[in-house]
Amino acid sequence: MDLNVQIFTGTCKNPADLEAGRVVDKLRRILERTKITSGFIGWNVDTDVSEIAALLRDSDADVYLWLPIFSELDVLAEFSPIIGSKNTEVINDRGDDETFNFCCPANPGNVDRAIDIFEKYYSDDIYDGVFIDRIRFPSFFGGKDMVFSCFCEYCRSKYDVPDPSELAALDGENPLGITRYKDLRYEMSGVYQKLFDYKSEAVTRSLERLCDYFRKRGLKIGLDLFAPFLSPFVGQDYRRLLPLADIVKPMFYKATNAPAGLPFEIGAYAAAFDDDREKADRRKALFAGIVGYDDADFVSCEISGIKKIIEDNKLKTKLYAGIELNYTDVSPVTQEYIGRSVTNAQSADGIVTSWDLNTTPDSHIDYLLDIWEQF
Numbered sequence: 557m558d559l560n561v562q563i564f565t566g567t568c569k570n571p572a573d574l575e576a577g578r579v580v581d582k583l584r585r586i587l588e589r590t591k592i593t594s595g596f597i598g599w600n601v602d603t604d605v606s607e608i609a610a611l612l613r614d615s616d617a618d619v620y621l622w623l624p625i626f627s628e629l630d631v632l633a634e635f636s637p638i639i640g641s642k643n644t645e646v647i648n649d650r651g652d653d654e655t656f657n658f659c660c661p662a663n664p665g666n667v668d669r670a671i672d673i674f675e676k677y678y679s680d681d682i683y684d685g686v687f688i689d690r691i692r693f694p695s696f697f698g699g700k701d702m703v704f705s706c707f708c709e710y711c712r713s714k715y716d717v718p719d720p721s722e723l724a725a726l727d728g729e730n731p732l733g734i735t736r737y738k739d740l741r742y743e744m745s746g747v748y749q750k751l752f753d754y755k756s757e758a759v760t761r762s763l764e765r766l767c768d769y770f771r772k773r774g775l776k777i778g779l780d781l782f783a784p785f786l787s788p789f790v791g792q793d794y795r796r797l798l799p800l801a802d803i804v805k806p807m808f809y810k811a812t813n814a815p816a817g818l819p820f821e822i823g824a825y826a827a828a829f830d831d832d833r834e835k836a837d838r839r840k841a842l843f844a845g846i847v848g849y850d851d852a853d854f855v856s857c858e859i860s861g862i863k864k865i866i867e868d869n870k871l872k873t874k875l876y877a878g879i880e881l882n883y884t885d886v887s888p889v890t891q892e893y894i895g896r897s898v899t900n901a902q903s904a905d906g907i908v909t910s911w912d913l914n915t916t917p918d919s920h921i922d923y924l925l926d927i928w929e930q931f
């Protein structure tokens with residue numbers, strides 16, 4: 557398996573508490589024992605990453621700029637917002653450093669804005685590729701109004717979006733009417749199918765434009781994606797996105813209590829429809845049962861589903877499972893967890909030590925390297 561690393565340098569607003577020398581030491585710790593295939597670094601604009609990038613390049617690793625697109629860049633420019641079913645902007649800003657506030661991913665003006673920002677702040681020649689993140693609609697984090705969108709003028713004129721009045725929860729315990737999850741696809745109520753089909757069409761079209769732009773600049777493409785079972789709800793269709801990328805990283809974050817974390821997102825879905833805790837628990841249990849979340853082989857089934865698409869379509873896209881290694885308040889990762897995660901991911905082409913080498917304890921790195929020889 558290939559080993560890839562991810563390094564968080566901070567948001568557009570605030571640099572992370574990061575010393576390049578400390579990260580370089582951690583990279584050397586890995587390079588003494590194994591090869592690094594690529595490193596994804598981002599996205600604070602002021603952090604000097606030249607020393608880190610130089611070490612990766614000297615060791616023959618590809619260096620990717622980790623760049624969020626439809627969220628976080630609104631600190632640097634004005635983007636067209638998402639409009640909810642009540643015809644008002646849906647804003648998700650809890651005052652945290654990372655807001656997870658999203659602009660409309662369908663709007664071509666927002667793609668242009670992201671490209672302008674890339675050219676103004678990030679287009680150094682130290683990068684071999686871009687690792688694109690936040691290429692999606694918002695998830696249930698922030699409530700159902702985040703997901704029952706976007707009704708902006710552009711979306712209503714270009715896409716067949718459902719009428720807001722149709723988007724009422726169907727059933728307290730199974731509000732989207734989901735009956736089956738198979739081959740990375742859901743069977744669900746027609747109106748929600750229509751909503752999520754529009755979202756995946758919109759994200760795919762925007763992504764095609766973005767990837768075309770980056771390819772013309774000679775850059776490789778990596779995509780940071782929700783795990784397959786969560787991806788339809790945010791407009792990420794693996795069948796359509798895999799052909800665009802050199803690398804995809806599905807985030808299999810089972811220990812993360814933040815967006816993209818699997819239990820976090822399941823909990824957000826369950827809590828999004830009303831304030832009834834007991835109902836939310838039943839909703840969660842029903843959903844987990846349908847997707848098989850509690851099965852021991854759940855993550856390996858998700859990986860097999862992605863691999864099947866890659867093989868059936870004879871794609872060269874590499875599948876690198878995103879596994880948390882950092883130890884933070886929201887991701888209390890243990891060595892036992894790392895061992896289990898790597899074992900579950902062994903049918904992938906490799907892993908990405910997510911999402912921040914800087915806050916990964918040396919003992920976690922050593923543990924990974926100790927078990928790595930088996931894979």
Ligand SMILES: [Zn+2]
Pocket residue numbers: 637638639660661662663706707708709710711
């Ligand atoms: Zn829109």
